[in-house]
Amino acid sequence: MKNDEVIDELIAHEDNKPIRPKLSFVKFEGGTPEGLMQSLCENIPNAMQSSSEGGNALNTKASSKTGQSNSFWSGDTVLYNTKSEGERAIVDGRLTINIMVQPAALAGFLKKSSTDVRGNGFLSRYLVCAPISTCGGRYEAGIKFTNDNIDALNAKVTELLTKVAELEDYTNRKTIHFSREAKVIWIDVFNDIEFKMGVGGMYQYARDHASKLSEIIARLAALLHCFEYSMDEDISSETLLEAIRMVAYFSGQFMKVFCAPPKYVTDAENLKCWFGGYVNSGRRYLKKNDILKFGPSGTRKKASLDVALGYLKSNCHIGEFLFGRTMVIDLLPMQPSNEAVIRQELSINVVF
Known part of the structure; x- marks a missing residue:
């Protein structure tokens, strides 16, 4: 066979190569940013990153491209x-x-992250959920629960994903709107969140998180509406209120995980609970040194204890005074002082 014939066959073969089908949805766990970008370019740009082992997902190069x-x-x-x-x-x-990620893996990601994932708003775009562990209370009662609700949920999700896969033009998206009543409620919520970002507000030190809440509420309301109702209808005030309740829960979870109070506040709260045991037993006065010996672990150093006690005193939860050479903590500072009770209780060693 002559060279010209071989070349012609190669050209014809190249011209007749099959067209690679475009995937309507791409799911991945880790990988590289380049791999994700290439998949989204070659297919319909709908993708999901999902992992039940979040430590693996957060440690990939893909997680470094938060922007x-x-x-x-x-x-x-x-x-x-x-x-x-x-x-x-x-x-x-x-x-x-x-x-889904364990606390230790999340802490490692935040420590090693090459970008400020709080400052650039990356974490603020998530719905965070960190429920209290049920370990120790998951008892088996021999009851078999039905899967009907889960099956119905999966069927609905499958239906919606199928509709997306069948779209001829994925860019031709439908816009849904709030009803008049829902719009008024959303504006009130927006203004309330904005006010709480001010000095002294609950979001003063979480403005990155709060700045996205109004939009997240609107998005979630739209998702709930599309899941339950026709997209030819407006989003009702009832659906919006449900979205507000859900986002309020997730916001509380975000604050718990990423905006934890300072150590001295946590120490003070632990001390307050510890003091409650003495108050409930009828005790009012304690030696300060006894807290260093028997108190919560976070306050067994003088520096930490002094700061925590100072916080409690500023809120009038306790009093502190010198009795002879002994520094005494008064657990009921609003009541009249009683020297006889002081002498009696300081000679009693009761440990909770």
Whole structure:
């Protein structure tokens, strides 16, 4: 066979190569940012990162590109460069992230992260859930529960994903609106959150988180509406109120995980609970040194104890005075002092 014939056959073969089908949905656990970007370019740009072992997902290179995740969340066009094809663009992409992670793995990610994931708003875009562990209370009663509700949920999710896969033009998205009543409620919530970001407000030190709450509420309300009702209808005030209740819970979880109070506040609360045992037994006065010996572990050093006691005194929960050479803690400072009771109780050693 002559060279020209071989070349012609190769050209014909190349012209007749099959067209690679586009996936309507891409699911991945880890990988590289480049791999994710390539998948979203080659397929319909709908992707989900999901992992029940969040330590693995957060330690991948993909998790280091938090800015790209923020752009997907905002619906912006995401640009990235490749060695072979130069700059490519992902237009109108959607990226869903669902990660289950242990506290230690999350702490490691936050410590090693190359970017400020609080400062750039990455964590503020998540719905955070950190419920109290049920270990020690998961007793088996021999009751078999039905899966009907779970099956119905899965069927509905499958239906919605199928509709997305069948779209001929994924960019032709439908816009749904609030009803008039719902719009008034949403504006009130927006203003309330804005007020609470001010000095002394509950979100004063979590403004990154609070700045996204209004939009998250609107998005969640839209999701609930599309899941339950026709997209030809407006979002009702009832659906919006349900979204507000859900986001309020997730916001509380975020504050618990990422905006924990200072150590001295936690120490003070632990002391307050510890003091409660003495008060309930009828005791009013304690030697300060006894707290260093028998108190909560966080306050068995003088420096930590002094700060925690100072916090409790500033809130009038306790009093502190010198009795002879002994520093005494008064657990009921609003009541009249009684020297006889002081002498009696300071000679009693009761440990809780």
